[in-house]
Amino acid sequence: MAAVKGIVLVMALIFLLVMTLLVSAMLLVSQLSHKAAFSGQQQLQLSHQALQQHMQQIPQLADAAIAPNELLTTCPAEYAAWSVGSLTCEVLQLDTDVYSDNRYFYASYSSVVLRKTVVENEE
Amino acid sequence: MQPWFYLNLLLLSGAGFCCDLNSPVPIEVNIPTVQDVHTPRKVLLSNNVQLQVPQADGVLKMHSADTLALLDEVSSWPTLTSSIGRIQAQPIAIDLNYDGLADAVYSIDITGLLWFVPLSAQGFASPVLVADFSQTHAIFNQPLQLAQITTPDSNGVMRRQIMLLVIARTSAGDILIAVKHQAGQITPWQLTDLSDRTNLTADEPLYGIDELLWSQIQQGGGWFMRLNQRITATPQVYAGVVYLTSAPAAVVNTDCSIAPGANLALHAVHLHHAGLIYANRSWLLNTTDAGKLVLKKNQQGELALSLQNAQLSQTLLTELLAINADCADCVDELSQTEFPQLIRLATFQTEHGAH
Numbered sequence: 228m229a230a231v232k233g234i235v236l237v238m239a240l241i242f243l244l245v246m247t248l249l250v251s252a253m254l255l256v257s258q259l260s261h262k263a264a265f266s267g268q269q270q271l272q273l274s275h276q277a278l279q280q281h282m283q284q285i286p287q288l289a290d291a292a293i294a295p296n297e298l299l300t301t302c303p304a305e306y307a308a309w310s311v312g313s314l315t316c317e318v319l320q321l322d323t324d325v326y327s328d329n330r331y332f333y334a335s336y337s338s339v340v341l342r343k344t345v346v347e348n349e350e
Numbered sequence: 351m352q353p354w355f356y357l358n359l360l361l362l363s364g365a366g367f368c369c370d371l372n373s374p375v376p377i378e379v380n381i382p383t384v385q386d387v388h389t390p391r392k393v394l395l396s397n398n399v400q401l402q403v404p405q406a407d408g409v410l411k412m413h414s415a416d417t418l419a420l421l422d423e424v425s426s427w428p429t430l431t432s433s434i435g436r437i438q439a440q441p442i443a444i445d446l447n448y449d450g451l452a453d454a455v456y457s458i459d460i461t462g463l464l465w466f467v468p469l470s471a472q473g474f475a476s477p478v479l480v481a482d483f484s485q486t487h488a489i490f491n492q493p494l495q496l497a498q499i500t501t502p503d504s505n506g507v508m509r510r511q512i513m514l515l516v517i518a519r520t521s522a523g524d525i526l527i528a529v530k531h532q533a534g535q536i537t538p539w540q541l542t543d544l545s546d547r548t549n550l551t552a553d554e555p556l557y558g559i560d561e562l563l564w565s566q567i568q569q570g571g572g573w574f575m576r577l578n579q580r581i582t583a584t585p586q587v588y589a590g591v592v593y594l595t596s597a598p599a600a601v602v603n604t605d606c607s608i609a610p611g612a613n614l615a616l617h618a619v620h621l622h623h624a625g626l627i628y629a630n631r632s633w634l635l636n637t638t639d640a641g642k643l644v645l646k647k648n649q650q651g652e653l654a655l656s657l658q659n660a661q662l663s664q665t666l667l668t669e670l671l672a673i674n675a676d677c678a679d680c681v682d683e684l685s686q687t688e689f690p691q692l693i694r695l696a697t698f699q700t701e702h703g704a705h
Contacts, residue, residue: 274699281697289690300380301445304498304510306675307590308621311442311496313645322700335700343691345653347645 270332277325277334288319288340295342296320302343315344368604369640371517371584372440372493376400378415379443379452382471390451393421397437397457408434408459410441412473422473427465435459440493443469444512446533456480456514456531462490464516464538466531480514480531481539481571488518488525497587501530501622502568502675513572513621515585515592523578523599526585526617528592528624530572539571547624548576550631558679559625573624582606582614583657586643589672589684590621593643593655595635606640614638616655616666620673627671627681637664645670653684 287293295317302309302316319342324335376397380390392415398404401411411423426432441457458464462483468475483490495515500508511530518525529539545567551560567573579596583606586593594617601612608614613634618627625631641659648654648665655667674680 278697285692285694288692298450299448300450301448301498303448304500306500306508306622307673308497308499308513308587309589310587311444313586313588318695324700336697337700338697339695341693341695343689343693345645345689347647347653 266332269327270334273325273327273332274334277323278336280325281321281323281336281338284323285321285338285340288321288342293319303341313346315346317342317344369580369582369602369606370492371581371606372399372438372491374400376413377441377443379455379469380450381469382451384471387471388449392416394418395441395443395455397439397441399438404436404438406436408437410437410455410457410467410474424467424474424477427463427477428479429463434463434465435461438491442494442496442514444496444498456494456496456512458490458494458516460490462486462488462518464514464529479538480535481516481529483516483518483527483541486518486520486525486541488520490516490518492517492519492581493584495585495587497621499530499621500675504565504569508675513587515587517581517585519580521599523576524581524596525574525576526581526592526594527574528572528621541574543571545570545573545623546576547573547619550625555626558677559623561678564623564678567623575619575624577617579615582608582640583643587621588645588655588670591627591671591673592619592621592624593617593667595643595657596632603640608638608640610638612638618667620679622673623678625679627673635666637666639664 297318299316299318301311302314319340321338321340324333326333376394378392378394381393383389383391394413394415396411396413398406398409401409409423409425412421413419414421427434437457437459439458441455443452443455445451446453452469454466454468456464456466463479464481465477466480467477497513499513500510503509511532514529514531516527516529518527527544529544577596580599580602581594581596582602583595595614596617597608597612597614601609603609614637615632616635617632619625619631620627637657639657639659639662641657644656644658645653646656646663648668652668653670654665655670657664657666670684671681672684674682
């Protein structure tokens with residue numbers, strides 16, 4: 228009778244152990260999936276923020292002091308065309324990047340911009 | 351050559367003929383070196399005037415800008431006689447692929463044969479006839495101007511073309527010709543392929559250019575205007591508007607200034623169809639000076655069209671307008687605040703260490 232009781236006790240303990248393991252595993256998996264889901268969201272938010280900052284910086288390229296990557300001898304064709312030499316065209320590349328506060332996440336954008344300047348003199 | 355041509359030449363030898371808008375020096379262009387097609391080398395392109403052979407057949411020569419050594423020449427042209435009339439008009443080079451190197455040069459002989467001469471590291475390639483205006487019996491001895499344009503085709507798709515501004519001189523006055531050139535063009539344009547825009551219809555100032563006429567101009571080779579006056583400043587194109595000055599041939603001096611008491615006229619026409627931009631296509635100016643048309647910033651910081659020479663700079667027009675592709679007659683204000691103008695060509699996400 229005592230042996231039977233012992234077996235029942237062992238079985239109950241094993242059952243409890245298995246259940247504990249199962250619950251722990253489920254908790255871990257749910258935590259991981261939450262983390263994974265959150266990291267994706269964070270990366271998306273960071274990319275959006277990086278793009279916003281990148282677009283805000285493009286107008287600053289109008290500053291003539293920023294050196295161009297390439298100076299075109301002829302401006303690209305357009306409907307409202309200009310005589311050769313009356314317009315200066317430069318190609319600039321703007322590179323910006325953003326890191327998350329914990330530096331685990333990173334987003335970077337680049338733009339190629341054409342800067343057109345009228346060739347004129349001060350009076 | 352036709353007797354008409356010689357008659358025009360004889361008549362033009364009188365008043366106004368000497369208002370020469372050409373630069374006396376050869377034009378300087380960059381072409382690729384033989385060893386490396388990306389490395390530029392400076393060359394000088396000379397016509398009959400700079401070569402001091404004014405009475406010889408048409409010739410273009412290419413000299414090294416550093417050593418002045420002759421690199422190449424075009425003296426044999428794809429015509430029946432292998433020769434053309436002398437070249438007095440200053441040619442103009444074009445960079446078609448925006449690599450900083452000239453890909454071709456446009457040149458016109460005195461009888462009105464307009465040539466497209468491709469350039470390579472070796473020199474000139476075979477000339478291609480773009481237009482034959484010899485039936486005008488005019489004298490073509492003034493510099494060429496060009497603008498790279500996009501213009502809608504019959505399907506409304508914007509196509510890239512070259513618009514050349516050519517001045518034809520006759521005893522009755524100058525003709526301003528705007529002729530288009532497109533890669534692969536086989537048949538040379540003639541004046542009959544271009545729309546005569548000397549006079550506007552009574553409706554055009556009120557309702558804009560006729561749709562059918564606009565369509566014809568788009569399909570055709572361009573337009574021309576008989577000014578009945580002598581052009582005194584090289585035409586300039588600013589924001590799709592062609593500006594030039596003119597005066598009656600009889601009052602134009604050799605230096606392109608005009609006789610006291612006479613008035614210079616300023617013309618401003620639409621680059622694509624020579625229509626109205628401002629209230630009138632031309633109006634009289636209160637000046638008799640010669641000079642170049644330039645854009646300048648005035649004291650208010652606005653862009654203004656000015657007549658400039660070594661001694662003076664006179665504002666001719668403020669509140670400039672720019673053409674707009676939304677419709678055939680659409681115009682916008684050309685504001686200095688728009689410049690420098692930024693056009694975003696591409697934006698892309700860059701990844702580092704991604705795999």
